[in-house]
Amino acid sequence: MAEKDKLSIVLFSGEMDKALAAFMLATTGASMGMEVKIFFTFWGLNVIKRNEGSIKSKGLMRKMLNIINRGGSKRLKLSKFHMFGLGTWMIKRLMKDINMPSVEEFIVMAHEMGVKLIPCSTSCGLMGADQEAFRPEAEPLAGAAYFLAEASNSKVTLFI
């Protein structure tokens, strides 16, 4: 294996279940010797926002957005059956029951395995989140051209 196979994922969604799907494939890809990158766009940014503190942004609307749409790996909801938190709580319990890692654990694990976590710069501009809004594991912001350049020489590309 001279050149590593690449896996490039766009995570557009900010829900717990979809984030889990992305991180399961990302960590498996890294285990298989692939070079893995996840691009977080739009609601997906919520997955890699810091869990602690408040997110600083400029302008009333963006400030409000970052309060209502706070994000952080520990605040994610299910895309279905959230049921005011009851469904999400139940799924989290079931995950623990089968020793499945949480999104938080997956992020740390993926980072340690060399998976690159890249926030999309346009989504960041739109939503008023800059580098300091993200966890330390996040890479510098990048744009669509960078993703397409990576995707065009990736064996596998996914949009979640």
Added chain:
Amino acid sequence: MKADQSLDCVGLYCPMPIVKTAEKIKKLKTGEILEVVADDKGIKLDMPAWAKATGHEFLGTEEKDGEIKVYVKKTHD
């Protein structure tokens, strides 16, 4: 089958047995055999696929009372 090292993945589901195998194989010497014990049936197809992708040699599967043992030989660093 005789193995040089064993990895207990009982109670773990995909992708954890593969993630742990990838970690563990780094600690073996080339030519040594790793046994992975698991109960998630997915491993029966996942481990040969992982071995093929990483270039290690998949040696086979043994199954008894719901416990699955898969064997991989480390072929390179």
